[in-house]
Amino acid sequence: MEQSQKNGFVMRALNGIERVGNKLPHPVTLFFIFAAIVVVLSAVFSAIGVSVEDPVNEGETIAVKNLLNAEGILYLFESAVTNFTDFAPLGTVLVTMLGIGIAERSGLISAALRGLVTSVPRTLMTAALVFGGVMSSMAADAGYVVLTPLGAVLFAGLGRHPLAGLAAAFAGVSGGYSANLLLTSLDPLLGGMTQDAAAIISPEYAEGINYAMNFYFMFASVFLLTILGTWVTDKIVEPRLGTYKGSVNEDVNYLRPQEKKGLWGALIAFLLTLIGIALLVIPSWGPLRAGEANIIDAPFLNTLVPVILIVFFIPGLVYGLLTKEIKNDKDVADQLSETMATMGSYIVLAFAAAQFVSYFNESNLGTVLAVRGAAFIDATGFTGVPLILTFVVVSGFINLFIGSASAKWAIMAPVFVPMMMLSGYSPEFTQLVYRIADSTTNVISPLMPYFAIVIAFAQKYDKKVGIGTLVSTMLPYSIVFSLGWVVMMLIWMWIGLPIGPGTPIEYP
Numbered sequence: 347m348e349q350s351q352k353n354g355f356v357m358r359a360l361n362g363i364e365r366v367g368n369k370l371p372h373p374v375t376l377f378f379i380f381a382a383i384v385v386v387l388s389a390v391f392s393a394i395g396v397s398v399e400d401p402v403n404e405g406e407t408i409a410v411k412n413l414l415n416a417e418g419i420l421y422l423f424e425s426a427v428t429n430f431t432d433f434a435p436l437g438t439v440l441v442t443m444l445g446i447g448i449a450e451r452s453g454l455i456s457a458a459l460r461g462l463v464t465s466v467p468r469t470l471m472t473a474a475l476v477f478g479g480v481m482s483s484m485a486a487d488a489g490y491v492v493l494t495p496l497g498a499v500l501f502a503g504l505g506r507h508p509l510a511g512l513a514a515a516f517a518g519v520s521g522g523y524s525a526n527l528l529l530t531s532l533d534p535l536l537g538g539m540t541q542d543a544a545a546i547i548s549p550e551y552a553e554g555i556n557y558a559m560n561f562y563f564m565f566a567s568v569f570l571l572t573i574l575g576t577w578v579t580d581k582i583v584e585p586r587l588g589t590y591k592g593s594v595n596e597d598v599n600y601l602r603p604q605e606k607k608g609l610w611g612a613l614i615a616f617l618l619t620l621i622g623i624a625l626l627v628i629p630s631w632g633p634l635r636a637g638e639a640n641i642i643d644a645p646f647l648n649t650l651v652p653v654i655l656i657v658f659f660i661p662g663l664v665y666g667l668l669t670k671e672i673k674n675d676k677d678v679a680d681q682l683s684e685t686m687a688t689m690g691s692y693i694v695l696a697f698a699a700a701q702f703v704s705y706f707n708e709s710n711l712g713t714v715l716a717v718r719g720a721a722f723i724d725a726t727g728f729t730g731v732p733l734i735l736t737f738v739v740v741s742g743f744i745n746l747f748i749g750s751a752s753a754k755w756a757i758m759a760p761v762f763v764p765m766m767m768l769s770g771y772s773p774e775f776t777q778l779v780y781r782i783a784d785s786t787t788n789v790i791s792p793l794m795p796y797f798a799i800v801i802a803f804a805q806k807y808d809k810k811v812g813i814g815t816l817v818s819t820m821l822p823y824s825i826v827f828s829l830g831w832v833v834m835m836l837i838w839m840w841i842g843l844p845i846g847p848g849t850p851i852e853y854p
Contacts, residue, residue, distance in 0.1 A: 448685070501514075
């Protein structure tokens with residue numbers, strides 16, 4: 347009876363989240379609504395004379411600027427195009443996706459993921475699925491489309507419950523979305539928004555932020571999440587599912603000889619590409635070193651976007667040529683065009699988000715809110731670990747209703763990054779905390795874009811699987827990932843390790 351009541355409460359909560367989330371406008375509409383609200387609030391707060399002390403220039407004040415007077419309306423019209431073209435994540439994401447798109451559409455990423463999980467010993471199958479899922483964030487949907495169904499088939503072939511394999515892959519793909527051993531398109535996507543938000547308080551500091559700001563921490567996180575995901579699968583999820591009674595008639599899609607040849611060629615191309623980049627960076631005469639005493643101060647960290655493009659493009663091109671997926675330059679152009687075609691919704695979202703962020707900054711509402719919010723936090727004494735944990739909870743809760751990581755950060759960064767800076771935490775660290783919260787709650791959010799697809803995969807093995815079934819299966823991953831990742835973050839803080847190249851935790 348008690349268990350039934352608990353299940354009933356969980357289902358009601360999930361149904362409520364789904365109803366509220368479905369009633370929210372599209373993220374593009376949300377940004378236009380928020381932009382309009384900012385314009386109206388700027389007029390209201392300007393009229394009543396709201397201002398704060400300048401946190402940078404002592405003795406000066408910053409007042410809210412009216413965007414509805416003659417000067418403000420002129421700004422709205424004159425800045426519409428430049429707000430969009432100067433939006434930091436726009437160009438960076440489109441450029442990185444050119445390289446990643448070739449690697450994905452030539453079949454390299456799919457083959458690499460299949461090769462990884464189908465070539466390991468039986469005892470390492472769970473770990474390979476979770477690890478492959480985490481690494482699949484190199485390409486937006488490869489993990490969901492390739493690894494999730496493959497995990498179910500592989501587990502069934504080993505006499506294990508297929509839904510446990512599906513859950514392990516899904517946990518890595520979605521719950522570990524922010525972690526990777528390489529820089530991915532997510533790094534410049536979120537990093538550009540973080541730069542813009544940090545500029546509200548200190549434009550000079552914002553200029554020094556690099557897109558690899560979270561790389562050290564996220565690199566180490568891959569191994570943590572692999573261990574945690576393996577433990578949850580083997581000790582909690584699979585024992586709970588029990589013995590699978592059904593039959594599986596699908597064959598595992600093992601690598602063909604031509605694909606293996608392509609992977610070896612891509613690996614050699616990848617290593618040669620890394621060597622070529624290293625020669626540009628490591629020697630003191632290297633153009634990307636520019637004679638600087640150390641690499642952190644060199645121009646290299648400001649060139650990561652084209653570096654990501656090259657590192658993915660060249661191996662993807664070599665793989666495509668060896669597997670005949672790419673026969674000539676027309677095929678390359680077509681694959682690049684197809685990649686950009688899939689970015690149409692992002693470009694529209696970027697236009698709306700750019701207007702909101704620009705209005706927020708131009709009106710000085712961002713600075714006023716940050717100063718007032720930091721003063722409130724200081725007055726309540728709510729700082730340190732409690733403040734960080736609260737931010738984790740808030741970010742994770744919002745993720746249940748808005749699935750897009752970029753859409754949420756575009757809304758949250760202009761508010762929380764300046765506020766956390768004035769509370770003593772660097773913009774880079776605030777972004778890291780956000781990435782942890784955003785990733786770990788993906789697997790239990792019914793509004794996550796691929797949630798319905800995963801349910802469809804699961805229903806091939808159990809027709810009764812629904813939202814409640816999948817969430818109850820994935821909840822242990824979400825809890826353990828959250829606890830483990832936060833503990834790792836706190837230990838990282840306590841030791842005082844940099845979270846990325848030249849990236850501090852505290853804001854001076």
